[in-house]
Amino acid sequence: MGTPTSLPSNKTIFKKGELAKYLYRVESGCIRAYSKLNGGRRRIHAFYFPGEYFGLETSEVHSIFVETVEPSIVHLVKRKALVSRSALDIDIVNFLLHITTMELQRIQNHNLLLLKGVPERLVDFLREIQRRYQSQSEVDLPMPRSDIADYLGLTIETVSRAFTRLKKLQLFPC
Amino acid sequence: MGTPTSLPSNKTIFKKGELAKYLYRVESGCIRAYSKLNGGRRRIHAFYFPGEYFGLETSEVHSIFVETVEPSIVHLVKRKALVSRSALDIDIVNFLLHITTMELQRIQNHNLLLLKGVPERLVDFLREIQRRYQSQSEVDLPMPRSDIADYLGLTIETVSRAFTRLKKLQLFPC
DNA sequence: CGAGACATTGAACCCCCTCAACTAGTGTGG
DNA sequence: CCACACTAGTTGAGGGGGTTCAATGTCTCG
Numbered sequence: 345m346g347t348p349t350s351l352p353s354n355k356t357i358f359k360k361g362e363l364a365k366y367l368y369r370v371e372s373g374c375i376r377a378y379s380k381l382n383g384g385r386r387r388i389h390a391f392y393f394p395g396e397y398f399g400l401e402t403s404e405v406h407s408i409f410v411e412t413v414e415p416s417i418v419h420l421v422k423r424k425a426l427v428s429r430s431a432l433d434i435d436i437v438n439f440l441l442h443i444t445t446m447e448l449q450r451i452q453n454h455n456l457l458l459l460k461g462v463p464e465r466l467v468d469f470l471r472e473i474q475r476r477y478q479s480q481s482e483v484d485l486p487m488p489r490s491d492i493a494d495y496l497g498l499t500i501e502t503v504s505r506a507f508t509r510l511k512k513l514q515l516f517p518c
Numbered sequence: 519m520g521t522p523t524s525l526p527s528n529k530t531i532f533k534k535g536e537l538a539k540y541l542y543r544v545e546s547g548c549i550r551a552y553s554k555l556n557g558g559r560r561r562i563h564a565f566y567f568p569g570e571y572f573g574l575e576t577s578e579v580h581s582i583f584v585e586t587v588e589p590s591i592v593h594l595v596k597r598k599a600l601v602s603r604s605a606l607d608i609d610i611v612n613f614l615l616h617i618t619t620m621e622l623q624r625i626q627n628h629n630l631l632l633l634k635g636v637p638e639r640l641v642d643f644l645r646e647i648q649r650r651y652q653s654q655s656e657v658d659l660p661m662p663r664s665d666i667a668d669y670l671g672l673t674i675e676t677v678s679r680a681f682t683r684l685k686k687l688q689l690f691p692c
Numbered sequence: 693c694g695a696g697a698c699a700t701t702g703a704a705c706c707c708c709c710t711c712a713a714c715t716a717g718t719g720t721g722g
Numbered sequence: 723c724c725a726c727a728c729t730a731g732t733t734g735a736g737g738g739g740g741t742t743c744a745a746t747g748t749c750t751c752g
Contacts, residue, residue, distance in 0.1 A: 379630065387630065402622065402623050434605070434608055434611060437608060437612060440615055444615060448625065449576050451625050451626065451629065454629070455561075455625065456555070458629075459555060459561055459671060462708080489730070490730085497632075499708075499710080500730090500731080501709075501710085502709075504731060504733080505732085636739085662699090663698070673740075674698090675699095675700080675701085676739095678699060678701080681700090682701085
């Protein structure tokens with residue numbers, strides 16, 4: 345279901361303020377969603393991986409920016425079609441409720457992450473990536489340090505140092 | 519709709535791991551929802567004020583702790599009744615979708631709050647309280663400093679110092 | 693009055709940020 | 723092929739803001 349679209353790296357999918365026409369499903373690649381903070385800083389709310397949905401909005405316009413991290417394929421589903429069908433089809437509403445709930449859970453976890461110590465944040469992040477890629481082996485991260493930093497609420501230097509410490513202690517298979 | 523229940527101050531409404539039997543609506547008072555972090559620390563996710571809903575859960579059991587902050591009256595709605603009716607009544611599902619979306623929005627705002635500077639966090643917090651109480655005048659806060667600290671991701675000392683600075687500068691009507 | 697909870701204030705420390713230098717990989721043009 | 727530039731990442735030194743620890747203040751309730 346939906347139209348598959350192939351996108352290059354660092355390609356804007358939608359911007360804050362634009363009309364929210366679609367709901368998106370990641371087929372392959374990696375997506376980042378972020379806000380711009382006062383002070384020119386950037387806050388990454390989420391990464392989306394294959395099989396996951398994004399573009400969910402509470403209003404008619406997007407409240408965040410979304411881009412590809414690496415070359416990706418995404419499926420587009422028209423919101424209008426969903427909304428009009430949801431008036432008749434209870435499964436559609438339940439589907440929307442389900443992905444909204446998933447999003448809620450994800451954000452709550454992210455929230456808790458930001459209270460932990462630096463090494464724990466990074467380890468949690470790596471573990472979650474691994475889990476969501478459904479990979480037992482090592483995952484090479486698709487996103488640069490700056491993305492990780494903005495997701496973990498740190499600077500790239502702190503992230504880099506945390507990686508080095510982790511590698512030295514060999515506490516995590518990188 | 520729902521059964522009204524009167525509760526004293528600092529009364530547990532439900533704990534993590536308990537069966538999620540009800541959806542709750544605040545009639546009067548103030549409610550806090552929190553998680554316990556490793557290290558004995560506490561993270562307050564949200565306060566709920568009159569007219570707002572809580573107890574929303576993604577699974578069958580509660581994932582957080584919820585208590586009264588002050589003497590409160592809450593209405594209980596049986597989840598089972600909601601769920602069984604939602605299979606037939608699309609308005610119920612839409613209602614659930616709506617309060618889930620509200621919750622999502624609230625958490626996103628809270629998330630952004632934690633990246634700001636200390637004085638801004640406090641001001642934002644006070645403004646939000648004022649807004650949600652629908653009060654133009656001063657609001658005396660129902661919760662102790664420790665609750666505010668755990669909500670803003672700070673210590674009680676830092677919160678106290680921020681209050682003092684705010685009062686001295688008279689930037690906020692306290 | 694004294695006890696206990698809550699709040700405020702001060703001093704020292706620690707951790708992360710900032711600024712800066714350096715390395716490594718990649719691509720471009722002469 | 724080499725020189726240069728550009729980007730991403732790493733590492734070091736210094737400074738600042740929040741935490742920690744400790745003392746004091748304030749209020750209520752016995």
